[in-house]
Amino acid sequence: MQVVARRANLFAVIAVIAIVAFLVMTATTWYALTSNADNGKLLPSDLTASLLVGTLVPALTILVLFGRRMALRRAQESIGGTGLMHVRLVFLFSLISAIPTLLVVVFASWLFQSGVEFWFSDSSRGLLENANKLALGYYDQARRDVGYQTVAMAQDTRIMLNENAVASPTFQAFLADAVLRRNLSMAAIVQVDADGKQRTPIIVDPDRKGQEQRITKDELAQLDRGEPMATASNANRIVAVAPIERERGIYLYTARASDLLALSQGQRAENIVQAYEVLTNRARVLQLRFNVALFIASLVLVGLSIWFALRFADRQVKPLYELVDAARRVGAGNYALRLEGRTGADEIGLLNRAFNRMTAQIDKQTQDLLSANRELHERSVFIEAVLESVTSGIVSLDAAGEVLLMNSMAQKLLSQPGAEVEFVGRHLAEVAPQIAAVVEQGNAGGLVQYSRGGDLLTLAVKTSRDVTGHVITFEDITRQLLDQRTAAWSDVARRIAHEIKNPLTPIQLATERLSRRYRKQITDNPELFEDLTRTIIRQVGDLRKMVDEFSSFARLPKPVFRAEDPVALTRQALFLQEIARPDIEFEFASDSELGSIDCDRHQFGQAMTNVLKNAVEAIEAKAAQIGEGYRGLIAVAVDGLPGSARVRIRDNGIGLSQDRERIIEPYVTTREKGTGLGLAIVNKIIEEHGGEMTFLPAVGGGTEVVMRFATDPLLATRKPEAIDV
Known part of the structure; x- marks a missing residue:
């Protein structure tokens, strides 16, 4: 019934009915009083009581509903609750005052009407009139006799x-x-x-x-x-x-x-009759005043009762509201809260004391939990710091193979460039199927190839099983393998340079001596003899250049860093190519606010020259394919990045090969002639300068080489200090 009343808004309906009933009864009472005003007669007692009760009941109902509304508003302003206890107390006090008041009003109205009807009835009026007539008759008789x-x-x-x-x-x-x-x-x-x-x-x-x-x-x-x-x-x-x-x-x-x-009796009788007539004429007014007084007194009495009920309800319910508010604040986390209100021997005091004991226990337990959580947090921070400091990728899997935890190095190695992917909660097969295959096969470790942004990475994977799933650690050994190959090739180059360079000088000297001594003695086809000796000398020169490249790659000197202008150095290398190849169009752009960097002037120029020569050779290769109508273009741009300078060289040549990730390895070349050491030397120079080199396909065809040089190479190439654990 309460749910139905709340949904139907029953109290609003009752209020509307009470207001309508009050207006109707007020109009009915006014009509009953004014319709018989001319004859001077009193209204019947039953009609008067009915009109009074019929008007008083809806008025009291409106007053009680108003008190209920006030109780609800006070409750909502106090704690924002429903205020049911306020309403119940106010309703109880209203009934206690309204019902007896209504009964007293009915009895008083009936008693007053009965008394008025008795004293102002026709028999009372006739009695006074007969007495008056008797007195006047006697006096008139005396006058007539005289x-x-x-x-x-x-x-x-x-x-x-x-x-x-x-x-x-x-x-x-x-x-x-x-x-x-x-x-x-x-x-x-x-x-x-x-x-x-x-x-x-x-x-x-x-x-x-x-x-x-x-x-x-x-x-x-x-x-x-x-x-x-x-x-x-x-x-x-x-x-x-x-x-x-x-x-x-x-x-x-x-x-x-x-x-x-x-x-005197006659005059007194006359005066009584006149006074009776006056009272009779005023009886309706007295009747109306008495009923209005009863009506107002009833409303005032019930209103005072409702006011007292509101005050009493506030006093009785306020500790409960304070307790509710305190419970909410405790629920919000204020466990140090204590109630300072009533703590006597009554039920409210008992409840407050129990609440204070409860909050004290919760506060103590919370402090213990906070201390434990603080310790766990410190351990977690320590573990996270260790995991973040580790150069290996670490992934934790549950029993179903979904990712539970992944450190930043693992996210960096497994995420594609420019893509933000949430790995936690996903299956490992969706993130890295190559590593997932190692886990599914039950191997303790292995090497896998993983493609990241066009680069093929070599990852060394190790797996271990725990109670919740698997813990996988992997490390990018691509650079290590490249360094190993580079070191191996450096050793090979050093050995080749050592083994080949020694006989080259005697061969060249012997050939030159044969040419000088026997050139005039050869009469049979001397031109052939000259061609053969020149060929030997030329091939020996080519071998000497190759040996010099081997020596440069194997024993690249340590750079001597000085403050240099990267724009000027790049412009000088580009100028030499512009003079040598007027058939190719060159473009140059630079950042005017770019400052100086620490670099080796000779090695920086060597790196620029090698890359520009590769761009020229790529344009020559494409010109050989296309023929006439093709014009090569090399665009060079120098700008700054936070902590480094960037040089971008873009050409519209033949473009990159399929295995471009191996292009910087020694002895890897796409040309018929060449040792494949040029870009390997450039990459080594850039690494010594704390930078990196990347290759990208250019828009419209060709290749774009991006070289980044650290502003302070010594700081960039410094190894990170060990973490003090």
């Missing part, structure tokens, strides 16, 4: 006045007796003149509480309209005026002392 008594007394007084004068004792006795018999407090005859002045000819006031009597204009107007009497009342008495003779303006003015208790 009025009727006054009318009857006025009629009797009119009769008495027709028979007696006002000042007569009989009339006075009559008036006093009438006051007593009719239960009046006083009586007076008032005459109103035409100008409105009032006179009182006679007055009966037993209690002597009378005051100057005044008949008001309203009372006179009421009597003038033909009414039999006019009454008035105040807190002290009830007065009445009745006409005795309207034409003459004579009126009877009577008064009776008021019943103060009855009057």
Whole structure:
């Protein structure tokens, strides 16, 4: 259910439903209040409670969901986690506060509505109205009685006045007796003149509480309209005026002392009725205010509970977040971390202490592992240094024949020039099938031929088996074999030069003596004799030149290094060829910023001359093949490289032979005439100068010879010191 709720975003759906329900209930409540506002009646208690609960439930739901969102945000800001514990604590506190609050609100609303309905019901209103009517009826009856008594007394007084004068004792006795018999407090005859002045000819006031009597204009107007009497009342008495003779303006003015208790009860009843009417009109407002107060108080109470829940959750969950963060940092490698928070006797303190013990143990074990790894690393670095310092190639194979380890010398020997190949993880048969064949045959070693960039290398291979596979060591002995052949040829050349050079001089001298002595004595075909002697002398000269080359190759003197300009030396050698062969086109280019190098001036020029002569001979050979229309070209370029000077000589001659890797070996030549020692001498000179010589096919045909001379030959040819192990 949790997975389904998370995928469906259930809380978002509940939030939308709660917001819609709150808006609908708010609109419904507003309509219910405004639709019955004109009649002044209260809403029924069940309807009011339903509206309050229906509005409060979605509002509380929105508030609880807001608290959940705040808990999630605080949790994510703290450690970036899910905040489930925050949500659970906040939800628990929300339920604890929301459910009792909702029940209390429902009970308080129902209780308030019941009380309001009781006090403002129709029966309560009728009771007050009947009491008020009773009090007012009693008071009206007293006023009417005084009025009727006054009318009857006025009629009797009119009769008495027709028979007696006002000042007569009989009339006075009559008036006093009438006051007593009719239960009046006083009586007076008032005459109103035409100008409105009032006179009182006679007055009966037993209690002597009378005051100057005044008949008001309203009372006179009421009597003038033909009414039999006019009454008035105040807190002290009830007065009445009745006409005795309207034409003459004579009126009877009577008064009776008021019943103060009855009057006060009547007024009080009247005031209560009026106050009840006011309360009845304000009952709807009070009803609305009370329900709004309950609504707001409920939201405030639940909001405070959620706020307290957030604070409480922060306090309770913060140590766990700190522990999670510490665990992550320990997982990242900080094993020296220790928690400094709660370490008391509660569960959090117990967990923190256990965590600190764990990190201490991990830290100690890690230090031990680091120490062991450091030692292994030092051994590995030592082994790698030894392997890198070894001039032999070393390859480690697993049981399947795949490469596990290969030192830089092995990569250099097995990789093709200009290609970057990853050997580790590949099968040895893909890298070096010749060496793989030695391993598969189970031989302990052997010699293999390996082609690298057009050069055929001779590798001396040794194999040994271990628990994981094979360890193969091999060394490039091509140079050693070449040096051995060169040394052998040097010895042969020295022996040939020694054995041949000794008889050459006597042969030449004897031939010259025969020519001088017997040239004039030969009469039979003397030209033939001269040709034969010249041929012998010429062949002896050719043999002497060959012997000189043998001697030069066998005993090449040690170079004497001085600072020389390689551009000038190359230009001099090229100039001699330009003078000798005007039929060939020569080009020259050089680096203007190239400085001097340490070299033997004579040997440097000899090397340039030999290579240029080979280029000229290659052009002559191609000219012999093509014939007319062909023009030879020799391009010479001198530039600098880091720590060396480079001379490139390119021709468009006949090109290289198939076995060009043997072209620098002694007595290897492609010409009919020649000893094959020229390039061997050049290669030896370049090696003495700490450089190397390579042969490449030129673009468009021909050959390009690249010679590199070290700037400091002594440093370049110095043997590396032994590594102190």
